[in-house]
Amino acid sequence: MSIKVKICAIRSLKAAKVSKNCGADFLGLVFVPNHRHTIDSGVAKTICKNLKGKIDLVGLFQNQPLNLVLQTIKDFDLDYVQLHGDENAEFIDQISIKTIKAFSLQREFDIETTKKDMKQYKVDYYLLDRIKQGEGPMLNLEKASFLSKQFPLILAGGLNPENIASVITRVKPHAVDVASGVETDGEQDLEKIRMFIKNAKGAKI
Numbered sequence: 001m002s003i004k005v006k007i008c009a010i011r012s013l014k015a016a017k018v019s020k021n022c023g024a025d026f027l028g029l030v031f032v033p034n035h036r037h038t039i040d041s042g043v044a045k046t047i048c049k050n051l052k053g054k055i056d057l058v059g060l061f062q063n064q065p066l067n068l069v070l071q072t073i074k075d076f077d078l079d080y081v082q083l084h085g086d087e088n089a090e091f092i093d094q095i096s097i098k099t100i101k102a103f104s105l106q107r108e109f110d111i112e113t114t115k116k117d118m119k120q121y122k123v124d125y126y127l128l129d130r131i132k133q134g135e136g137p138m139l140n141l142e143k144a145s146f147l148s149k150q151f152p153l154i155l156a157g158g159l160n161p162e163n164i165a166s167v168i169t170r171v172k173p174h175a176v177d178v179a180s181g182v183e184t185d186g187e188q189d190l191e192k193i194r195m196f197i198k199n200a201k202g203a204k205i
Helices: 013-021 041-051 066-076 089-093 111-118 141-148 164-171 190-201
Strands: 004-007 026-030 056-061 080-083 098-105 125-130 153-155 175-178
Touching: 004 190, 013 026, 013 041, 013 190, 026 041, 026 175, 041 056, 041 066, 056 066, 098 111, 111 141, 125 141, 125 175, 141 153, 141 164, 153 164, 164 175, 164 190
Parallel strands: 004 026, 004 175, 026 056, 056 080, 080 098, 098 125, 125 153, 153 175
Antiparallel strands: none
């Protein structure tokens, strides 16, 4: 069985369709205000209307009010919510659709501390990322591999078309997530998206 792929920070219908047509499993739409990857509301509506039921639609949030998250789920008919802030277990329990909790980590994170943090949440996937998205070295892959044996793990941070196959082979996560790794000069690069998905799906697990 091939690994699942999430193309994140989608900002155009064209990139969304290329991702879906090339075999991606998830599209990430950033609803965090003033983020460099924040999606235009009208573009998000168009993407969700066109691709609902064809690929899982994931809305990204960070420390936003619960009522706003719930309203966005309804307005865009999302399949998943991905939380990047300090949202606690009680917050997540109020969300009726599937959930992904992101953990921002140092490269040499402490396994036991991270495992303890992850166990506080009952979610569908646990996403490991760097402290600053799009910046810094990749997480320690041996440590990520250890956690992937115990949790349904999505690995993010520092992934690109060139390294994704070897990273998957080493970590064996349930899914991988990419944003800046498929961009050129800050814009999503359709060829990089194609190659990332192809290389990820072809990786040996």
